[in-house]
Amino acid sequence: xxxxxxxxxxxxxxxxxxxxxxxxxxxxxxxxxxxxxxxxxxxxxxxxxxxxxxxxxxxxxxxxxxxxxxxxxxxxxxxxxxxxxxxxxxxxxxxxxxxxxxxxxxxxxxxxxxxxxxxxxxxxxxxxxxxx
Numbered sequence: 339x340x341x342x343x344x345x346x347x348x349x350x351x352x353x354x355x356x357x358x359x360x361x362x363x364x365x366x367x368x369x370x371x372x373x374x375x376x377x378x379x380x381x382x383x384x385x386x387x388x389x390x391x392x393x394x395x396x397x398x399x400x401x402x403x404x405x406x407x408x409x410x411x412x413x414x415x416x417x418x419x420x421x422x423x424x425x426x427x428x429x430x431x432x433x434x435x436x437x438x439x440x441x442x443x444x445x446x447x448x449x450x451x452x453x454x455x456x457x458x459x460x461x462x463x464x465x466x467x468x469x470x
Contacts, residue, residue, distance in 0.1 A: 345380050350390035357394030360401045362427055399428050 349370060356366045364374040381388040402424060409415045450458070 345384060345387070347386065349380070350386050353387070353390045354394045354397060357391075358397035358401060360398060360405070362398070363391055363394065395428075402427070 352369065353363075353366050356369060357363065363377065367373050367377055381391055402420070406415075406420050
């Protein structure tokens with residue numbers, strides 16, 4: 339087993355270029371001969387590398403979204419592959435997340451029908467509910 343790759347400042351531009359072409363952050367390790375743990379260590383130790391990751395992620399998401407817009411009407415556009423890539427690389431989700439804080443009593447959770455949601459939206463919009 340060889341010695342880990344040493345960080346070099348030029349990795350920042352290389353990372354941005356890699357991600358701007360649709361590559362993942364973790365797969366950049368293959369270009370510079372290291373694993374993802376080393377990449378995470380570099381972002382902790384080098385603020386410029388963390389900034390490059392954030393820039394690269396934005397450019398990568400732009401690349402993936404452009405691919406979809408370009409191919410949207412193509413006969414063989416594989417929406418499932420594209421959607422899975424977006425979920426894995428950018429945290430896209432089909433689920434709503436619910437966060438509940440406080441209280442020590444059990445909470446009953448139920449799903450509202452579309453009609454119930456619409457009613458609650460109408461009540462809120464009419465200012466019948468005091469807003470904090």
